Amino acid sequence: MQNEIINILPNDKDYVIGFADMGDLIRDHYPFRYAIAIGKRLDDTIIDEIENGPTAAYYELYKSTNDELNGVAAKISRFLEQNAIPCVPIQSTMTDSDLSERFAATLRLNFSHKMAATRAGLGWIGKTDLLVSEKFGPRVRLATVLTDHRFEKPGVPFTESRCGNCNICVDACPGQAANGRLWKDTLDRDVFYDAFKCRDACRRLSIERLDRKIHICGICVSVCPYGKRSTQEG
Ligand code: B12
Numbered sequence: 001m002q003n004e005i006i007n008i009l010p011n012d013k014d015y016v017i018g019f020a021d022m023g024d025l026i027r028d029h030y031p032f033r034y035a036i037a038i039g040k041r042l043d044d045t046i047i048d049e050i051e052n053g054p055t056a057a058y059y060e061l062y063k064s065t066n067d068e069l070n071g072v073a074a075k076i077s078r079f080l081e082q083n084a085i086p087c088v089p090i091q092s093t094m095t096d097s098d099l100s101e102r103f104a105a106t107l108r109l110n111f112s113h114k115m116a117a118t119r120a121g122l123g124w125i126g127k128t129d130l131l132v133s134e135k136f137g138p139r140v141r142l143a144t145v146l147t148d149h150r151f152e153k154p155g156v157p158f159t160e161s162r163c164g165n166c167n168i169c170v171d172a173c174p175g176q177a178a179n180g181r182l183w184k185d186t187l188d189r190d191v192f193y194d195a196f197k198c199r200d201a202c203r204r205l206s207i208e209r210l211d212r213k214i215h216i217c218g219i220c221v222s223v224c225p226y227g228k229r230s231t232q233e234g
Contacts, residue, residue, distance in 0.1 A: 001083075002151055005036060008075050014041040015072075016135050018120025019151040025119070029110040032088065032146035034154075036076060037113070037120040039133055039140035040069050047139050047227065050218045053174070053205045058218055062141070066092040069143035076145050087147035107195040113142035118185065121155025124162055125183040128169040128220040129193040132162070137227030138220065160184040169220040175201025 002019060009015045016039040023033065042065060046057045073089035080087040090111050103109060114131040118124060123133035130138035161183040170178045181192040189195065202215035210216075221227065 001149065002153060005076055005079065008079060009038075009072065010068075015039065016041075016122055016133055016140065018117065018122045018155040019153065020116050020119035020121075020157070021150070021154045022116065022119055022146075025115065026111065026146070030088070030146050032086075032148050034147050034149060034151060035116040035120065036145040036147065037116040037122055038069060038072055038076075038143045038145070039117065039122060039131075039136070040065050040072075040143075041136045042139045042141065042221070044139065047218070047222050049222075051172075051222045052219070053209050054216045054218055056210060059210060059212070059214070059216060062216060065141045069141060073143040073145050080145070080147055080149065085147055085149045087145055087149075090144045090146065092141055092143040107199060108189075111144070113144050116144040117142055118158045119155070121157055124158040124160065126161065126163050126169060126220075126224065126226075127167065127180055127182065127192065128173055128178045128198075129183075129189055129195075130169075130220055130224070132224065132226050138224045139227040157185075166225065168223050168225060172219050172223045173198070173201070174205060174217065174219060175199075177201065 006017055009017060018037045020035040020037060022035050043061055046061050049055055050058050069092040077087050077089045114125060117131045123131050126132040132138050133140050163182060167180055170180050175197040177194045177198040179192055199215055202217040205217050206212050206214045
């Protein structure tokens with residue numbers, strides 16, 4: 001079953017996939033225990049160019065990557081359904097129904113793609129709260145499919161950060177959103193990273209550089225040495 005799912009990916013050069021046992025982590029909101037975490041690599045040339053803030057090319061890449069990921073998640077869901085396995089794809093982006101009062105007050109959705117990715121063994125959470133994948137660093141966008149099918153070979157979860165003393169993303173963040181503490185899976189987001197400061201900086205840079213009232217930045221994605229290392233390795 002896992003190999004058949006892996007074969008649904010368009011290629012293995014630009015994608016990572018992992019299988020997670022979520023235990024009770026999402027039980028309050030979803031009647032599923034297992035997750036398929038999917039990451040799509042972001043184009044290195046475009047990511048290298050956003051070291052000082054977002055560009056029009058990055059905004060286009062953000063939209064096209066969401067579309068591609070949603071398509072892959074839908075394909076995997078169709079395959080599971082054809083095999084009579086209940087599942088639900090979680091979109092890469094937010095939908096209008098996500099924009100609740102609770103979200104406005106917390107900037108938290110009921111589902112975290114990054115949590116599925118760490119549980120699937122794809123990577124850890126960096127100091128500016130990005131999923132740093134072993135293969136492509138933070139240069140990935142994510143989508144997830146939830147299911148109640150128990151996979152034969154789930155990934156080994158990451159439970160702590162591998163960022164060590166590196167503070168490059170912390171120093172580069174235009175919103176000064178992170179305080180440099182290392183993530184582990186018992187540490188809440190708000191202890192090491194301020195999502196509101198991040199959002200304010202995303203908004204300011206999107207207006208200044210793209211003349212749009214959106215929230216994109218990407219500087220932390222661009223400067224991470226793990227992502228740059230994956231560029232050098234091709
Ligand atoms: C709301 C949101 C925002 C908010 C708040 C961001 C935040 N970090 O919480 C704002 C507007 C600020 C924002 C900004 C950006 N965002 Co945004 N955003 C989201 C969204 C829609 C929900 C995030 C959420 O609910 N967070 C709530 C907290 C609690 O969860 P979390 O931060 O996701 O992860 C925590 C837990 O998962 C926990 N955890 C992880 N493993 C485990 C295991 C266990 C056992 C436990 C208990 C906990 C645990 O660790 C994390 C830190 O505490 C997600 C999509 C999604 N549904 O996941 C995208 C997402 C996080 N954003 C993304 C991106 C790329 C960005 C930007 C770079 C914008 C841009 N495109 O230019 C910036 C920078 C963000 C940053 N440095 O984190 C990507 C991140 C990809 C990656 N490699 O990590 C996501 C996943 C979208 C996607 N489909 O790929 N975003």
